[in-house]
Amino acid sequence: MEMNANPAIGFVSGGGLEANLQVRLQVPVGEVQEGAFVVTDSEQWRFYGLVTDIQLQALDERYAGEVSAGRYTPALAKLLDKATLFPTLAVMPALMMERGPEPGSPEYAAWREMNPDKTNPMPVKTLPQHHSLVRLADAADISTIFGEEDGKNVFRVGETREQGHAICLRLDKFVQRSAGIFGTTGSGKSFLARMILAGLIHAGQASTLIFDMHNEYGPDTTSSDTGKGVRGLKSGFDSKVRLVGLGAGTSFGARQPDFTLQIAHADITPEDVLQLSQALNLTDNAPVVLSYLERDFPGDWFTKFMAMKVGALVPDEETGKRVPADDSVAKWAQSAGVHEKSAESLRTKLGRIENRGYLVDKPASSGLDDIINNLEAGRHVVLSFGRFDSELDYLLVTNLITRKIRDRWEWRTNEFHKDRLKNPEPRPLVVVVEEAHKLLNREMASQTIFSTIAREMRKYYVTLLIIDQRPSQIYDEVMSQLGTRISGALGDEDDINAVLSGLPGRGSLRGMLAKLQPKEEVLMLGWGVPMPIPLRSRRYDDKFWQDLLGSRTEAPASIADHNSLLGYDE
Amino acid sequence: MPQEAPIVGHLLRASAAGFTVGTRAEALEALNQPLLGCLCQVEAQGQTIYGLIADIRVLDDGLVQQLVAEGRMGSETLADNRYNRNQPVEISVITLGFAQDGRMRPRLPGTPPLALQALRLCTPEEGLRFCEENKFAYLRRILNQTEYPAQEMILAHADQLQSWQPAGNKAGSWYPSLAEALIRVLRNDYERLSLLLDALSALEESWK
Numbered sequence: 001m002e003m004n005a006n007p008a009i010g011f012v013s014g015g016g017l018e019a020n021l022q023v024r025l026q027v028p029v030g031e032v033q034e035g036a037f038v039v040t041d042s043e044q045w046r047f048y049g050l051v052t053d054i055q056l057q058a059l060d061e062r063y064a065g066e067v068s069a070g071r072y073t074p075a076l077a078k079l080l081d082k083a084t085l086f087p088t089l090a091v092m093p094a095l096m097m098e099r100g101p102e103p104g105s106p107e108y109a110a111w112r113e114m115n116p117d118k119t120n121p122m123p124v125k126t127l128p129q130h131h132s133l134v135r136l137a138d139a140a141d142i143s144t145i146f147g148e149e150d151g152k153n154v155f156r157v158g159e160t161r162e163q164g165h166a167i168c169l170r171l172d173k174f175v176q177r178s179a180g181i182f183g184t185t186g187s188g189k190s191f192l193a194r195m196i197l198a199g200l201i202h203a204g205q206a207s208t209l210i211f212d213m214h215n216e217y218g219p220d221t222t223s224s225d226t227g228k229g230v231r232g233l234k235s236g237f238d239s240k241v242r243l244v245g246l247g248a249g250t251s252f253g254a255r256q257p258d259f260t261l262q263i264a265h266a267d268i269t270p271e272d273v274l275q276l277s278q279a280l281n282l283t284d285n286a287p288v289v290l291s292y293l294e295r296d297f298p299g300d301w302f303t304k305f306m307a308m309k310v311g312a313l314v315p316d317e318e319t320g321k322r323v324p325a326d327d328s329v330a331k332w333a334q335s336a337g338v339h340e341k342s343a344e345s346l347r348t349k350l351g352r353i354e355n356r357g358y359l360v361d362k363p364a365s366s367g368l369d370d371i372i373n374n375l376e377a378g379r380h381v382v383l384s385f386g387r388f389d390s391e392l393d394y395l396l397v398t399n400l401i402t403r404k405i406r407d408r409w410e411w412r413t414n415e416f417h418k419d420r421l422k423n424p425e426p427r428p429l430v431v432v433v434e435e436a437h438k439l440l441n442r443e444m445a446s447q448t449i450f451s452t453i454a455r456e457m458r459k460y461y462v463t464l465l466i467i468d469q470r471p472s473q474i475y476d477e478v479m480s481q482l483g484t485r486i487s488g489a490l491g492d493e494d495d496i497n498a499v500l501s502g503l504p505g506r507g508s509l510r511g512m513l514a515k516l517q518p519k520e521e522v523l524m525l526g527w528g529v530p531m532p533i534p535l536r537s538r539r540y541d542d543k544f545w546q547d548l549l550g551s552r553t554e555a556p557a558s559i560a561d562h563n564s565l566l567g568y569d570e
Numbered sequence: 571m572p573q574e575a576p577i578v579g580h581l582l583r584a585s586a587a588g589f590t591v592g593t594r595a596e597a598l599e600a601l602n603q604p605l606l607g608c609l610c611q612v613e614a615q616g617q618t619i620y621g622l623i624a625d626i627r628v629l630d631d632g633l634v635q636q637l638v639a640e641g642r643m644g645s646e647t648l649a650d651n652r653y654n655r656n657q658p659v660e661i662s663v664i665t666l667g668f669a670q671d672g673r674m675r676p677r678l679p680g681t682p683p684l685a686l687q688a689l690r691l692c693t694p695e696e697g698l699r700f701c702e703e704n705k706f707a708y709l710r711r712i713l714n715q716t717e718y719p720a721q722e723m724i725l726a727h728a729d730q731l732q733s734w735q736p737a738g739n740k741a742g743s744w745y746p747s748l749a750e751a752l753i754r755v756l757r758n759d760y761e762r763l764s765l766l767l768d769a770l771s772a773l774e775e776s777w778k
Contacts, residue, residue, distance in 0.1 A: 079746060
């Protein structure tokens, strides 16, 4: 292994695996920042760690309590301070890798013969010796751990804060488990999400389905901070990305969708309705009523049920008393043996979704199937909610689409396992959910399909990418399933704790997360990265697109220019 | 050994850790300089032993006691007692190190100097060489003294080193090394170090 060329910044003076390493700093304290990635060589191991704390210490508190320059001559004061006041670092050891004997030594040749393959980093199991020198990691150290950008699978997310070395994310690993991107409003999480999605689309590691609540991902937009045009995924990847509008008439600004999504009443299942229990304030009897509806009107229960009238009465021909009309809910309830009031209550509450513009009896096109087919074909779908941006719409549509996806991907996976030669392996799918706390909060998580995906769908090739500013509002069980977590600045202590939940060393990482710059600094951690690392995120700008795609894309100066190029005049 | 190094006195008794020389009062007057804290050296079996003058004692005897008791202290009596008395002035020296085969060593010599050997003051060149080659490691021996005033010896020693600087110069290049060595030895004793640095600061100011 190559020797790190950086000068030593200090030496190991104590510590442990649990309590972090203590490093006596030998350079001015301002030269090292919290979160710095450091390496230590000791015997045959190279250790990789993260600076999680910096402390000012004194040999005797009285030395620190008095300004020596005010008491002694400058020469003596300087010498005294140097000898008695010193900074220390707390370094969280994260990984270690066998480096063998010193290169060039006879022992090294023998070791290399016994270890012909490249050694890999492993979780830290021992510690460097006392007085082992500590250095800032160099570019080679960082690429050893995080990989070297290859323009495809190993995607550069940003750079280290001190020395600007590239930090990469292995996208194939990233999509194997659900992931989360967090940060307060304005911390740049949407830009970061767009950037990672662009990397995923470019790498072709997975299909992505993006529930785009605010029309940020597909079309070009304008940055609220700079007023400059911001390229969307559609402009970057054109036919690889399909823009889908919910309901007729939904558009992406000046851009028309590739197709619209209208949902047939017949597509709504009792399960879809039950997942809206809280939003619709359904009673405890609703599941029973729904099951009887499905029994009596298989495949068409919603239309039939919504055609029934609530409270419709007619005079009985024999007795003259007013009785439920034939087309009333009560009449059906009596015949089905269901509690009348429960049925009427359900019918009334379902009225809230009956007239949503995207729910029709016979859709003009098969939007749902088109979405799934596109995803299976390796394309990417951005669904805009347009004017249907209420929580109820978001819940209903995301649940309904995702349920169908789950069914399809489960089936595909089972087929694949039955006959691997005949049936192709399902294409990994990442479902991107913005404002995730609306779907995955403690109350809703049990009602939505997303918690199931987070928990169980990994083996069916479906994972979530949740984007949110309030991770503390997301159900713990879902948070604990997130493999990779990328977090920008978070102000709330609960949010910080939520991002770190279930991770080792979270006590050490908490301070680091709390002190991220408000913009462009993120902490990347979790299963998908070899070790936690704070970084300055890459900028989502024209240069990003040029780096990603080469010269074939050249961002227009403005949205108007871009639309003009595409033939859309404002 | 430079020939011009003035003789302070001759050894009365010695050990590896230190020795005592005797001298006449007029010899001290002839030296015309304060002796406490001065670097000095004595030859011993192929070694040059270096030490620091830690104390100077004028001892009494029966005659002095009698003269003081009787109050008979005329000028002739005083002169006679100072210059013709049989009791020498005693100068105590603590050993700091030795030189052998041209190398300075900051530790005690294998054998002490013998009686009647001449004790000389160090010349500036020799003194500075001893200090700098040993990186003031011998300061620990001075500071560990309980019988003699360690702080005063250190200050006097520093003042002698400064006196060897060309006139008008600020503290010499040896000064940071001396201060660093002092701090290294005493940094775990805040109170003692603080007092010493207070005094050293005042001394440094006096050199300006």
